[in-house]
Amino acid sequence: MTLSLLRARSTPVWFVLVVATIVSWAVGSDHETGSAIAVLVLAVAVIKVRFVGLDFMELRRAPLLLRGIFEGYCVVLWCVLAGMYLWL
Amino acid sequence: MHVKIEKAAAWLGLAMLGAFLVMFWIIAGVIPPMDPSDTAEQIAAIYSENELRIRIGLALMILSAFLFAPFFALLSRQVRRIEGYWGVMSLTQILLSVTFPFGFSLCAIFAVTAAYRPDRNPDVTQALNDIFWFIFVGLVGPLITQVVILTFCVFIDRRTVPSFPRWYGYFNIWYAILGVPGCAVFLFKDGPLAWDGMFAFWIPLTVFSIWMVVTTVMLSKAVDVEAAERSVNAAERIWEPAA
Amino acid sequence: MNPTATRQAAAADLATPSATPGDRRIPGEAGTWIFLFGDMLVFGVFFATFMYERGLAPDLFDESRQTLSTSIGLANTLILLTSSLFVVTAIRAIRSSERLAARWLLAGALVCGLAFVGLKAVEYTAKVYEGYTPDQNTFYLYYFILTGLHLFHVLIGIVVLVTLLTQTRHAELSATRMALVEGGACFWHLVDLLWIVLFPLLYLVS
Helix, strand or coil, rough: CCHHHCCCCCHHHHHHHHHHHHHHHHHHHCCCCCHHHHHHHHHHHHHHHHHEEEEEEEEHHHHHHHHHHHHHHHHHHHHHHHHHHHCC | HHHHHHHHHHHHHHHHHHHHHHHHHHHHHCCCCCCCCCCCHHHHHHHCHHHHHHHHHHHHHHHHHHHHHHHHHHHHHHHHHHCCCCHHHHHHHHHHHHHHCCHHHHHHHHHHHHHHHHCHHHHHHHHHHHHHHHHHHCCCCCHHHHHHHHHHHHHCCCCCCCCCCHHHHHHHHHHHHHHHHHHHHHHHCCCCCCCCHHHHHHCCCCCCHHHHHHHHHHHHHHHHHHHHHHHHHHHHHCCCCCC | CCHHHHHHHHHHCCCCEEEECCCCHHHHHHHHHHHHHHHHHHHHHHHHHHHHHHHHHHHHHHHHHCCHHCCCCCCCCHHHHHHHHHHHHHHHHHHCCHHHHHHHHHHHHHHHHHHHHHHHHHHHHHHHCCCCCCCCCCCHHHHHHHHHHHHHHHHHHHHHHHHHHHHCCCCCCHHHHHHHHHHHHHHHHHHHHHHHHHHHHHHCCC
16 A cells, blocks of 8 residues: 555655765765865755655646746755855 | 724834834944944944934834834734634733833833943943843744734634635744744854844844734734624624623 | 555546646645745745855865764755655545555654654764864854754654644545645655755755
């Protein structure tokens, strides 16, 4: 019974998120300040946030305005954080 | 007549928000806040250089702070309508509303005292200044409690035409959570949780302003809902319970 | 415990429950999103403030960052991701009236939440024991404040999960209750989402 419940989009998404987290951790622990790796790690984080919102919070099937605000937030967040990281 | 007075009370709240910002920011200049890690001499210098504008701006606040009262009286009445009688929630709203204007006037009295005699011992001035900020920024309990009760009321309101829309309840949850960090100012002299910090001052100030604007509009609409209900009841000769 | 119902619900799930395929619906109540987006916005401001402070002292931040226990941070991230999977699967179970499955899944999510809190307690104690306290430098100040604020959200989330568990008592949930349940689930996903940004921000990027 539970197995058929897991046969949905959220389970492979979870797997991808776990892999992305481990990769970020392995790659991101050792690097110098101001490196491109940090920007990449932030991008991966924001992509993970997007998946959580779309597939866990079920925004994929939400009205486009709601989904749009969320996706916009992800883009703005990455731009602001990566920008501040590189230029401050 | 009742509707006019009630709506005036709602919009008075918004007017008082504007008045507060003008008095504290533009006239007195205490917003942006002073630095908690300044020395006593630096604080005394700020007060003697800005003596006139601080005293005028804050004296105006001390005089007018109590004009917040009708707004909160209206809020308490709306809670009473949802509760059905003058119960614990509505009475608590009134009790906490009593303390609300003091959050502005009492703290201002300390700041005005600090500015009153520029030649005194700077340590005394600094101590009075500390109290001003502690009351102004740090006393978050009364309003947060009011807002939590309001949230609860919005969600339990099961009438066909509720006084407040449900999203207003979620909005109040958001405000309550963001208003809380102000209470940490007693523990920090710098950083985001000090009285000039991002989390303890600027965000609560912003969300408080937004809350006043939104609540003014919501109260105005709730007055209309109540007026409609009142005229229906009058037609059927149902009287409002005395308590 | 009805495989046919699950399969039917899963098929309907791909469209949307009680709606024709292609219809879009808001998860939870509309008002919930005011709160969720509001919280995301304010945390966004917090993240930006942190990056601003980092910009003022990048070497100090990098040096202090290296003292953090990245493995605990990693474990916590994986724990929250798994708990989110449990929650979203539990919602699906509730929709197809598989109450027992929903209960187990929510209990699993609750265990994950408690594990997160436990690991955080271990982490904080270790830090303080090693002499790193909030007043030591700006990095640690922000580290404790940001993770503390997040922990506060986790604790609220645990209460929400317990509430969701009590809702599994009912065989059928009314539309309002279902909306509240979905809203509560979204709040837990928000807790996960915020940590997904916090972990790299504090432990990897600074």
